[in-house]
Amino acid sequence: MAPDEMFVIPTIMTAEELLRKAFRRASKVQIRDPDYRFRMQKLNKAKVDSFASVIDTALERYVRAFPSFDNLPPFYIALIDLLEPIDDIKRMLGRLEGARKQVLSIQAKTVRQINRTAKPAYMDLKRNEAFGRISSMIKELDEDLKHLNVVREKLKQLPSIPTSHPTIVVAGYPSVGKSQLVKMMSTADPKVASYPFTTQELTVGYFEENRTRYQIVDTPGLLDRPFEKRNNVEKQAILALTLLSNTCIFMVDPTGHCGYTIEPQLELMESIADSVPEMDLILVINKSDMELPEGVDKDSIRRAAEKLGDRIVRTVEVSAASGEGLEELREVVMKTLIMHEEKPWENFG
Ligand SMILES: Nc1nc2c(ncn2[C@@H]2O[C@H](COP(=O)(O)OP(=O)(O)O)[C@@H](O)[C@H]2O)c(=O)[nH]1
Ligand SMILES: [Mg+2]
Incomplete structure (x- = not known):
């Protein structure tokens, strides 16, 4: 019988995998509009949105998948702390959450800039700038992402024992x-x-x-x-x-x-x-x-x-x-x- 799993956390992608997925998604975006300028505007905004949304969704999912440490029974707190200091886990998750918020703000700002211009070349430039900034932020998260994946494997080994019975x-x-x-x-x-x-x-x-x-x-x-x-x-x-x-x-x-x-x-x-x-x-x-x-x-x-x-x-x-x-x-x-x-x-x- 397979042991019950107490903590089910999805596999956490590396920075490279996450960015590859985001770029792939952005490259698939298609827009129909007979007007060239409107088409370029919509296209660039949609690419930025889909790129950011892949990252936003993934990071949010990871952060949410980890248990909320303040509400865990002391038994599990003690065990998790033995596998990996909880303060370290919290810091890593904090950095993920911080990066996610920055991604959203870069996205919002870029969309505004694209809205305000009539020049397709400038739209391209702003879109590429956003991709670049987000990419380097995610690359900086690489160590955290890899480490959290290790933590995930460790947490999977924890037994599922109800703590509310004598x-x-x-x-x-x-x-x-x-x-x-x-x-x-x-x-x-x-x-x-x-x-x-x-x-x-x-x-x-x-x-x-x-x-x-x-x-x-x-x-x-x-x-x-x-x-x-x-x-x-x-x-x-x-x-x-x-x-x-x-x-x-x-x-x-x-x-x-x-x-x-x-x-x-x-x-x-x-x-x-x-x-x-x-x-x-x-x-x-x-x-x-x-x-x-x-x-x-x-x-x-x-x-x-x-x-x-x-x-x-x-x-x-x-x-x-x-x-x-x-x-x-x-x-x-x-x-x-x-x-x-x-x-x-x-x-x-
Ligand atoms: N005769 C007898 N054998 C027992 C009793 N309790 C356990 N055993 C046997 O002792 C061996 C070890 O038992 P087990 O429950 O595996 O021990 P554990 O290692 O402490 O979990 C097994 O062969 C059991 O069948 C008992 O009350 N009487
Ligand atoms: Mg035994």
């Missing part, structure tokens, strides 16, 4: 059962979305209760290793998740079938609790249908959780494979999200 994030070592859990908790097939900060795809599941839609987001490749070992962009990408949710299911597999013993898993839980203070944790002990290895018992896992105090709101045992415990987990998730003081999803519709 949302919970799932963390834990690889193979502990996170995907299985999202699939089992979700009433429809989870949606897949790309997240440019990890090599893997996000999965977003959801369930509905009392006409509220709860989202459950799995983030493979982000919250499955100690936070301290992350590079800066990854850290920011993790922190951005706190703008989507304030609660995280931290899943452990005490059976060791995931390939990790319980100790590093509990260390990861502590590391997330320490480094992401905005996020409360629900500890989920998975694979309750399986035997525990010698020396591992669930009480000691619960005690490790108690050490983290109120950062662990609850501990729930489940089997994501059989579904055992999932009804209780669902209740816990809903209560935790609703009772939390901070509700990121209420800030933005």
